[in-house]
């Protein structure tokens with residue numbers, strides 16, 4: 022790897038643009054393209070078919086990748102998932118079953134709380150599997166199975182390409198689990214693989230919205246608060262969107278499950294609060310539309326990240342619509358991550374912030 026910014030002003034910008042390539046590389050490590058099957062790079066010392074439950078733990082952006090994966094493991098593999106941030110998981114003294122599985126996710130492989138949760142899981146007799154970007158890291162060394170993300174070195178403090186690669190590996194794992202548990206038909210597996218294979222191309226498509234996002238960033242930069250809404254896998258994406266914006270622009274942002282809007286945050290909505298709605302045309306799209314109508318009725322300015330099908334059907338009145346390519350909704354988080362990252366990036370750049378080294382944050386948090 023050349024560790025320079027290439028033609029980009031910041032590492033973060035470069036890393037956002039690298040995603041089609043690094044996700045493609047990660048995919049080729051986990052998918053046998055000729056067979057159209059997931060083939061894990063390492064044999065597993067446990068059987069997904071025999072697990073009662075999967076425990077996931079991580080911090081920050083890696084935790085949000087885990088939250089997305091919860092939907093995948095539950096829907097594709099019918100495997101119940103328990104997930105918590107590592108700084109809680111390590112102290113909760115949760116009873117974990119012997120021979121169960123704890124999955125930890127970490128870019129650096131050195132995050133102190135994640136490492137402590139991993140050690141706790143081992144002390145309970147759990148198998149441990151890590152999804153990690155640095156294969157020589159402590160977390161990789163101490164886990165019984167290592168599933169690498171092939172994102173290459175990530176320099177920008179705000180994680181972007183590592184997140185996309187984490188999602189890629191996690192979806193492959195959910196597919197492998199689905200096969201082992203007999204919950205995935207060969208036909209659905211094939212369709213999921215086909216969808217996964219198209220992701221790098223779809224990401225390149227999504228990046229074409231950058232010009233529009235740059236314009237929109239000027240709007241976002243004026244806000245004091247920004248709300249992100251989503252349902253299903255778009256809910257953790259809303260959390261990730263809000264985290265990205267906070268981290269590098271220092272604008273207050275909150276991610277909310279769209280259905281929870283009426284239980285509090287709707288009180289915040291007026292013309293001054295941009296509401297970024299993440300809504301691919303999936304099984305819960307209609308529900309999210311009614312939440313958007315609630316926002317619009319209160320003068321809220323909606324920035325919709327959706328697809329042409331969704332927007333056309335509903336003629337929604339939005340401040341802006343970022344049109345993502347049509348896709349199998351299961352892979353939407355991978356593609357929708359890009360506009361989410363670009364909104365935060367361009368807002369922070371426009372505001373003159375140090376996007377690669379935001380104040381008070383560290384790339385790798387080895388303190389507790």
Ligand code: G6P
Pocket residue numbers: 080081082083126127128129130131132135178179180382383384385386
């Ligand atoms: C820090 C970084 C985040 C990252 C988190 C977890 O807070 O600023 O971008 O998501 O740590 O890091 P890890 O290396 O464990 O993924």
